[in-house]
Amino acid sequence: MITEKKSPYRLVTDEQLAALRAREDALFQKRTTKSKRTFNRAQEMLLNGVPMPWMGDWGTSHPIFVSEAKGNRVTDIDGNQYVDFCLGDTGAMFGHSPEATIKAVSKQVRRGITTMMPTEDALRIGQELGRRFGLPLWQVAMTATEANRYVIRICRTLTGRPKVLSMNESYHGSLDETLPHIGPDGRLELRSNYDMNPGLPKDALSRVVEFNDLEALERELAHKDCACVLAEPVMTNCGMVLPAPRYHEKLRELCTKYGAYLVLDETHTFSNGYGGYTKAYGLEPDFITLGKSIAGGIPVAVYGFTKEVAERINASFGRKGVSDPMGIGGTLSANTFAIAAMRATLTKVATEEAFEKMFAGQKRLSDGLDAILQKYNIPWSVTRSGARCELQFIPTLPKNGSEAKNHFDWDLMYYTHLFLANRGLLITPFHNMMLIPPVATEADIDILIWGWDDCLAEIAGLGGGN
Ligand SMILES: Cc1ncc(COP(=O)(O)O)c(C=O)c1O
Known part of the structure; x- marks a missing residue:
């Protein structure tokens, strides 16, 4: 796990976070046995078991190997299906394989x-x-x-x-x-x-x-x-x-x-x-x-x-x-x-109509995330821009790169990503970016909002909000 930085707004102790992480790791191992076996084999011929370094940087104990991606759904080789809000870190912004x-x-x-x-x-x-x-x-x-x-x-x-x-x-x-x-x-x-x-x-x-x-x-x-x-x-x-x-x-x-x-x-x-x-x-x-x-x-x-x-x-x-x-x-x-x-x-x-749908989806998601932060009194913020939004561990929107990076917390961030992945939701690794493709339905967006709600209810419950 990367432990470079810790947000002052983490809300949970290191011990609490480690225990949550251990629980989610165990669940992840159970759900992705084929990915793990494939990863172990891949170590023999690919550096660190992946063909490109970033593919090993998702914060999970081993990479998820993909069998198919279509629209906003990704299916892994274990048969798990994910609603995708990472979209290949924007490469598939309009949905996979249009x-x-x-x-x-x-x-x-x-x-x-x-x-x-x-x-x-x-x-x-x-x-x-x-x-x-x-x-x-x-x-x-x-x-x-x-x-x-x-x-x-x-x-x-x-x-x-x-x-x-x-x-x-x-x-x-x-x-x-x-x-x-x-x-x-x-x-x-x-x-x-x-x-x-x-x-x-x-x-x-x-x-x-x-x-x-x-x-x-x-x-x-x-x-x-x-x-x-x-x-x-x-x-x-x-x-x-x-x-x-x-x-x-x-x-x-x-x-x-x-x-x-x-x-x-x-x-x-x-x-x-x-x-x-x-x-x-x-x-x-x-x-x-x-x-x-x-x-x-x-x-x-x-x-x-x-x-x-x-x-x-x-x-x-x-x-x-x-x-x-x-x-x-x-x-x-x-x-x-x-x-x-x-x-x-x-x-x-990538039509004008597609962008309109993407903006509406972003608003729905950002409003939902803001409501969760308020409900649990969590001092984090949601930055909105076009079809993407970002949950940041800082109470006010950052004004520059240093301010944003100073509130990075890799352990906390990767814990939340793992929690979401175990519930069939993918968001961008390396930070908390969520991107809405035109093919996402309101129901898809609500599933992500519920995923965050479950994750943050637990964190706020342990740390008592602010
Ligand atoms: C803003 C921006 N420009 C350029 C690049 C480089 O893109 P690529 O890795 O596809 O060459 C990236 C990659 O993440 C990016 O975020």
């Missing part, structure tokens, strides 16, 4: 998977992305990490500047530039579990400030060595942090004033509307990056930019039409089948 995406992919797979030549579908997605997000020109990458990496490279090329400014405790993929965080002495450091490049000076590539801190932002940008600011419109990877009123307006102004490009990473905040947070709140970034859910979970990401950026890219290299002026691209990126999946997902699944 019919329209399956149909388009099945058709395209028979007509060629990858040719390194464009299909006509590419025009349709370019047009659709432009209509939604308000930026006119687009390129396709394979993952959101890769889209961010390419955009950083473009920004460096166009500005001749080395650094990237990001927000403390943010996550934009496994980029060296955005992994450093502000340490206790105010200097940049990598969290020890990410420190794979110990020889790399942390401040050579990065500047980091707290979200919502405009004074620090201006101070750091005034060095005029940042090629870009890379930020999520709402922070969604350290718990959740909302922007203060007028924060985005000022962020835009300061980027322009100090000559840094503004890059908004909408990979998660796409859940705020069919044109992401950018469209919903009328933001004006130079670049948008976006991955995970746009092709229904098929690996595709995109980045969009202004006409001015496009002209500067071509002018910088003197020859319009040079396909790869900056070491950008990938053999399999924008392959025919990924583009077909994106076209079908954007035009038939």
Whole structure:
């Protein structure tokens, strides 16, 4: 179990929590015997028994091996069924295997998977992305990490500047530039579990400030060595942090004033509307990056930019039409089948109507969670944003990444996740994010509310609320 931090608002003693955990572990072992056997076998050929490290990070004593995922239901190899509010950490935001995406992919797979030549579908997605997000020109990458990496490279090329400014405790993929965080002495450091490049000076590539801190932002940008600011419109990877009123307006102004490009990473905040947070709140970034859910979970990401950026890219290299002026691209990126999946997902699944259903579901869930906190007098809070919400062990909404992270409590959090999993409910590991897909019914949402009610009634009963 991870025991790095403990919330001052935990409500139960370590001993009480350990006893609850032991009870739930025993139940989990009983429910998932086949997953456990499979995990034990997998240790012989996969590092730590999983094909990708995050799959082993759900806080359960062994991973749950999946046999099927469809809509908002996941079935494991023991035959347990779960109502899914994690949705592959947003990759399956519109539900697992949406019919329209399956149909388009099945058709395209028979007509060629990858040719390194464009299909006509590419025009349709370019047009659709432009209509939604308000930026006119687009390129396709394979993952959101890769889209961010390419955009950083473009920004460096166009500005001749080395650094990237990001927000403390943010996550934009496994980029060296955005992994450093502000340490206790105010200097940049990598969290020890990410420190794979110990020889790399942390401040050579990065500047980091707290979200919502405009004074620090201006101070750091005034060095005029940042090629870009890379930020999520709402922070969604350290718990959740909302922007203060007028924060985005000022962020835009300061980027322009100090000559840094503004890059908004909408990979998660796409859940705020069919044109992401950018469209919903009328933001004006130079670049948008976006991955995970746009092709229904098929690996595709995109980045969009202004006409001015496009002209500067071509002018910088003197020859319009040079396909790869900056070491950008990938053999399999924008392959025919990924583009077909994106076209079908954007035009038939991620519709305005789907988002309306997702928002209504989020409201139902957040209202339900707030009511539980009130009923048991528990001093935690629920942050709401578009189709996602986050339960945080802090009485007021956090203003920045540090505040959010300081109230993390891995033991408590993973106990609640295990409790819910034993009752057929999945929420996002690493924090308490719950995402509502359009296919979730009111009854599905109520089941999650009841699950939390049972879990928190017990915790409040032991700790006596506040
Ligand atoms: C905001 C944000 N950007 C980028 C990424 C990277 O996405 P991927 O792992 O699909 O490359 C993530 C991953 O969680 C993310 O949360």
